[in-house]
Amino acid sequence: MSILVLADHHDGQLAGTTAHVVAAAQEIARAGGGDIDVLVAGEGVSAIAEAAAKLDGVSRVWVADNAVYAHQLAEPLGALLVELADGYSHVLSSASTTGKNVMPRLAALKDVSQLSDVIAVEGIDTFCRPIYAGNAIATVKSDDALKVMTVRSTAFDAVAANGGAGIESVDKVVDNTQSSFIKEELAQSDRPELGAAKVVISGGRGMGNGENFKLLDGIADKLGAAIGASRAAVDAGYAHNDMQVGQTGKIVAPDLYIAVGISGAIQHLAGMKDSKVIVAINQDEEAPIFQVADYGLVGDLFEILPELESKL
Amino acid sequence: MKVLVAVKRVIDYNVKIRVKPDHSDVDLTNVKMAMNPFCEIAVEEAVRLKEKGVASEVVAVTVGPKAAQEQLRTAMALGADRAIHVQTDDKVESLAVAKLLKGVIDEEQPGLVILGKQAIDTDNNQTGQMLAALAGLPQGTFASEVDVQGEKVAVTREIDGGLQTVELSLPAIVTTDLRLNDPRYAKLPDIMKAKKKPLDVKTPEDYGVATGSKVSLIKVEAPAERKGGVKVGSVDELVDKLKNEAKVL
CATH class of the missing domain: 3.40.50.620 (HUPs)
Structure with missing residues (x-):
């Protein structure tokens, strides 16, 4: 067989x-x-x-x-x-x-x-x-x-x-009278595919709004990273649905995963906890994301992200 | 048009599960149970279709133990008109659930069937698709928008890379994704009214369906625990650790 x-x-x-x-x-x-x-x-x-x-x-x-x-x-x-x-x-x-x-x-x-x-x-x-x-x-x-x-x-x-x-x-052709394709709206991106990227940087509700997600761009450019998001960020409209990492979104396991402003709900952890190295950046030092992160940095992401970008 | 909506009783999504010490399964004793979140979205969509005048009747259905009637009452408190309970204490897997729901479709002849895309216990993401195949109906899975237009329904689907819109002939099967709607909460008067709404109890035998499966559970284990690492004091220290300790930069 x-x-x-x-x-x-x-x-x-x-x-x-x-x-x-x-x-x-x-x-x-x-x-x-x-x-x-x-x-x-x-x-x-x-x-x-x-x-x-x-x-x-x-x-x-x-x-x-x-x-x-x-x-x-x-x-x-x-x-x-x-x-x-x-x-x-x-x-x-x-x-x-x-x-x-x-x-x-x-x-x-x-x-x-x-x-x-x-x-x-x-x-x-x-x-x-x-x-x-x-x-x-x-x-x-x-x-x-x-x-x-x-x-x-x-x-x-x-x-x-x-x-x-x-x-x-295959010569076999089947009929289809029940469904038809209308349109597709695919996110255009020069970045690597989220599921296959070696480095992923994701933003959560802590990003505050969709505009602030641009703070991740420079770091993603330097690291050749894909950009992801938590469900909270997607639900809040900060990020597109195909960026969602988690139980019901994409499952990723990159060499390096950087979680920014993500508290770390179990549904999010389900999508990234097999990453080799996890970095968490969050203002709340009690955030559950720190329990799975190899390196945690507590602080204001709006100060940390530009500094990180300049030092990479 | 009649809308059939399937719901499942699962562990509450806030509960952290434990594996039984003998690794035979997860331990669900005295654990808070609730309606699967994707099924709440399915009920909400069905009720909205009724409020818009598209649906004439909303029928909720579940397969499971007696206690699953709680979830049917919840569905009726949210706006379903009546409910069907296919009662069984067996562990029923996706294929058997799909066969039972096919039996319900044959009896009820709904114009649209809405299910959650996956249950958060087994994470299978199968039942809606299996039901569509068995019933010979088209499917719109992972829906973020459902637009019924006459004899057709346009479904916008959340796919890898973005969104896809397909048009299906009715009757059709739709499975819900997270962003289809924000489910409402049941109000107390509606909860009281739901207690009086009709609830039919059936058995798998009524539909001639055997609930067994050829897949057996050998063992269940907790995943490898990930240990928290260190907190670093500065961006410089972080970059240094990533370069020299983790060697990922």
């Missing part, structure tokens, strides 16, 4: 998360799971398929290139996965919004459970996943014939891209 990985892509490029999901698939393969195939579904995706074919450990790339798969809407993409899943023992995607949207449809139509947000492979049928906002780690065993799972990409190191898998097209 073999493993199918659904590739993540946007803006005509293979998303970095896919190489991490293939790494998880390799762990399953080493436990006895067989070959690894990748599915790239979308419209005008040949360059993405070529990028996926280079990922180490991939045997074959399926390309489903058709207008019906544009924007990876859940209904047609789910139907396509159901068609392709026969013959596979595992189907994996990243726990991206695309993966979360479509994988449960596949699982339900195959009458199997789904394992969400897998962070460790213990064996061919046994996996670890966080529950209760990461305050507990469950080890679960699936006896379903088909294992459908989403993978937390930050928990697996990306595979290299030295391979050369064959690319085959």
Whole structure:
């Protein structure tokens, strides 16, 4: 039996998360799971398929290139996965919004459970996943014939891209009369992707307003960092929703995470506590964020941020 | 149009959970329970649709033990007209919940079904999507805006990188994200009135659904505890530590 990985892509490029999901698939393969195939579904995706074919450990790339798969809407993409899943023992995607949207449809139509947000492979049928906002780690065993799972990409190191898998097209085209794409409003940014950045600097309610988030820009520029935000900052309208780090936002695990004006609610900690080094800057020395920070600096962020920028 | 809204009884989001000493599960004895926050947003959206005249009736449904009727009463205090309780003491996972909700859809024939995008206990984020697949309906997940227009609904979704708007034919399934609305609090007179609203009790057998799952819980452990580090006295000291001690700069 073999493993199918659904590739993540946007803006005509293979998303970095896919190489991490293939790494998880390799762990399953080493436990006895067989070959690894990748599915790239979308419209005008040949360059993405070529990028996926280079990922180490991939045997074959399926390309489903058709207008019906544009924007990876859940209904047609789910139907396509159901068609392709026969013959596979595992189907994996990243726990991206695309993966979360479509994988449960596949699982339900195959009458199997789904394992969400897998962070460790213990064996061919046994996996670890966080529950209760990461305050507990469950080890679960699936006896379903088909294992459908989403993978937390930050928990697996990306595979290299030295391979050369064959690319085959999928002729199967499904119908979709139920849903249609209207528009997308994507935040334009030259900064690294939040989920993949080596350094992340996040602002919380302590930033005071959206304008003050610009104080993070100079530091992010110097460190090559992505900029994140706490839920409180997003809810208050200081920052865009796709910047939210936490239980229900993005999960990050960079080498360096700098939390500015963030108190450290458990829902926020769930999204960043696996960072290698955490720095907290906060006026309130009792803030819970200091309990997880490697380096804490108590003080006025409006004085500290400009000074930090000048000294980096 | 009838709107069906699904709610789940979970641990209150302010409670810090503990793992049982024998690692069999988390310890929920004497822990404060509440309606899942995303389900509160779902109820609020359904009630607003009724207030706008889009929905004619709001029906709340839950799957769970007898105590979960508290959450149905809360939903009715917030404005749901009646409730359906699929009562079971079994641990019911997403797929079985989706099958039960499919049974409720078949009976009730709602025009729109609204669920929370995930429950904060299992963090699965599956049930709405599974329900959509089983019922053969389109889905608008992680919604931050829901706009019903005649036979269609436009749903703005929170996706990685920004927002996406899709148009779905009705009936459809919507799952809520945090910024869809700010749920109201129930007023005392409404809480009293909710006690008299109709609540139907059903069982999984009524829908011909087995609640078992082929996924077994082997163990539950606390995550590796992260220890707090040191407080530094100045920006200079911080930069020095990051360069020379942590070596991340």
